[in-house]
Amino acid sequence: MGNTHIAESGSVQSVDRAIAILEILAQRGESGVTQIAADLAVHKSTASRLMSSLLAHGLVEQVSDRGRYRLGLGLVRLAGAVTSSLDVVSGSRAVTRALAIQVGETVNIAVLDNNRVLYVDQVMGPSMVSMRSWLGQSVPTHCTATGKVLTAWLDKPSRIAARPDSWGKLAPNTITSGEALEKELAQVRELGYAVAYQEMEADFVAVAAPIRDVHDEVAAALVISGPASRLKPKDFDSLGQIVKASAAKLSGNPNYWRE
Amino acid sequence: MGNTHIAESGSVQSVDRAIAILEILAQRGESGVTQIAADLAVHKSTASRLMSSLLAHGLVEQVSDRGRYRLGLGLVRLAGAVTSSLDVVSGSRAVTRALAIQVGETVNIAVLDNNRVLYVDQVMGPSMVSMRSWLGQSVPTHCTATGKVLTAWLDKPSRIAARPDSWGKLAPNTITSGEALEKELAQVRELGYAVAYQEMEADFVAVAAPIRDVHDEVAAALVISGPASRLKPKDFDSLGQIVKASAAKLSGNPNYWRE
DNA sequence: ATGCGTGTTGCCCATGGCGCAACATTATGC
DNA sequence: GCATAATGTTGCGCCATGGGCAACACGCAT
Incomplete structure (x- = not known):
């Protein structure tokens, strides 16, 4: 700034x-x-x-x-009006609640904001481990499932702009080069969903899928998250399909998920 | 305004x-x-x-x-900085998470803001029924446990200023007169905690206790909430004592819960 | 094609935002 | 305990900016 x-x-x-x-x-x-x-x-x-x-x-x-x-705290009050209006217009909370019940984990919606991930809505699942308030938090794109979904379908200059300033290893599986990230994003485009398996934080796993606008562009990401002890690699594809299905319900909304 | x-x-x-x-x-x-x-x-x-x-x-x-x-969404980003700094300064989330684990329900912190209750932080419990984002929401004082706690220790003119504009029956047990509310607030002062049992919404129950500042004034309210099927009257006093104990841990923090 | 309403922008001027100086208060060092 | 330094506030007057006017572009309804 x-x-x-x-x-x-x-x-x-x-x-x-x-x-x-x-x-x-x-x-x-x-x-x-x-x-x-x-x-x-x-x-x-x-x-x-x-x-x-x-x-x-x-x-x-x-x-x-x-x-x-x-x-x-006046900002909290105004932000409350924003998150309420997200639901009023898109009815997203019915979908996110159903998803949280179905998979038993925390559910969030995030958008790309200044080349970072901004969490704009959250429904928590039944797990104690995932008790964490993401709402309003901003995180990097390269090591989060949401960030991969929000950037995978951008053109190459935009994807490069969204890369981190440094490639430090934040967790056991952090991606640490642009090449590796490009291969990962190619896979995201193929599968239609993204996974982050202990990449931003140890033991933390997330699976995300794109929420698309009326022009079929990625406007937001729907994500479930939880600990590695509960979200295992063998489950990633079925979870990905479930999150994709829920995200599809939130897609195509005119006048909403625009940046 | x-x-x-x-x-x-x-x-x-x-x-x-x-x-x-x-x-x-x-x-x-x-x-x-x-x-x-x-x-x-x-x-x-x-x-x-x-x-x-x-x-x-x-x-x-x-x-x-x-x-x-x-x-x-820039407001969501700014508000995220507010709720993060609430924790950084007061360490409240360690206490609110422990309370959520102990009682198994959603935990919130709220303040009095323009004579209404404003929810400023939230940890959700394991229950599916209570999946609801209170953060940033503003509700009346007379029919919520938090509102009763935030107003009970005010002087009488301030308590009157905090009353609703109308006394409509919002739920089975909504308080519908100033007299009844005064009696209720006297009981809150005596017990040291407040209960709202299906007063703002049917089937919705909350138990709240005051978080006090260094001058022993009520600065915020700590509250647990859930459905009437799980939070029953026979449990209210033990829950009240538990919430009071957690609120006491958050009390006395200089330079924080000031209005 | 026309009329209406909305939102935007160039222009100019009146006013509100701003810097300066002075002041009050608090913190720091001796 | 005292002197000094630093911070934040406020009255005042000036001028740079905020704002109203008019004109314009655009979308929508008829």
Whole structure:
């Protein structure tokens, strides 16, 4: 995220600055007025007034009087409206709940967002091991089943843009080169689903399939996840077919899964 | 939420307007530029430019070209940073996961927000029936265990301000008068926990206890919930004691659960 | 083909956003 | 305990930006 915003048609500079503050706080956790002013290259009185507006609406809050600021719960309220409207329009939760019951694991929906995976809805399965809140989390594309599904059908320049900055080994089976990833994505296109078997985290397994828009393009990914002790390689193809079937029910929705 | 913003020291009018747009879209689902302009009492070119800034940052998106707007997934990303930081600072998820395992039901944390209950974190239990995403949802105070906990220890004018606008019967046991609610809240203060037994929804039961700040004031509520077929009246007191014990572990955290 | 409504954008000007300076408060070092 | 430094806030005045107007492009209904 660039700190200086190049003026473009129709944008409002002070609104852009206020949103940049939210993005800085999302990355840093907490910041003071002086630090925010430095990041935005504005005077600290400017930063103080922008923070004041965000504070008044609950989008930021002060950690202590005359101290540092952090993101506020007003954002949780607004995000709740987003996830509710995802369901209102697509009816996705009926499908995701049925899938969670059928396979007994956590189910999520994710989209591609700034070349990373963003989890936008979640239904948890009965497992204790998978008690984890993915909603709102952002993860890399190369080591997640959702990321593979969201990128496999992109053109090559776009697939390359979505690759990680570094190929560190995050888990026993992390893909660590562009070549290996291209072969993996070719297989995803052939099978119609993706698997991540202990690639982002040890013991963590996910199976994902594409949710397509009316133009048959991949708009989102439907994914089930759980521990390796329960999701074994011999089951991957049957699970893949099940997830594909559920994702197909969510595909073809006009005016929804658009980026 | 008033549409006209009375200028106050340190606030930035165009930022206030942009946030007001987000709040309108949260309430309405979708809106057009002309409608937003009318709500804000500004020219539609002003509304169009404000929307353009929000669009550029992903806080809104267009449902279709030259059409209506809705809240964007950028808010889900920002909210994810909020719920992650709740855990980072308070370590609440270790406690909420342990509680979910212990009682086998869904666990949530909620705060009082604009005289309503706002769910800010969630761990789901093993039950299929309780598969429901509360995160970001806002519900009334009088018919929820969390709402009773969040309001019981307020002074009387604040308790009255938190009452619903109407006393409609939402479920078999909905409280339908201020007098009955006052008696209920007195009992909550005495027991140290609250129960909602089929009050907001049929078959839905919740047991909540207060999370207190360093000043011993109620900052948030910890709640377990599930269906009436599993959570029976004879169990309420033991469940209440268990939730109180878990809430106590989350209490006394400086600089966190502040409103 | 025409009329209507919506959303966008160039232009210009009035105003609101901003930087400066001063101040209050808190934290830090000695 | 005191002096200094750093942070955040706020009054003031200026000017750069936000915003209204008008014109335009587009989609839809008739």
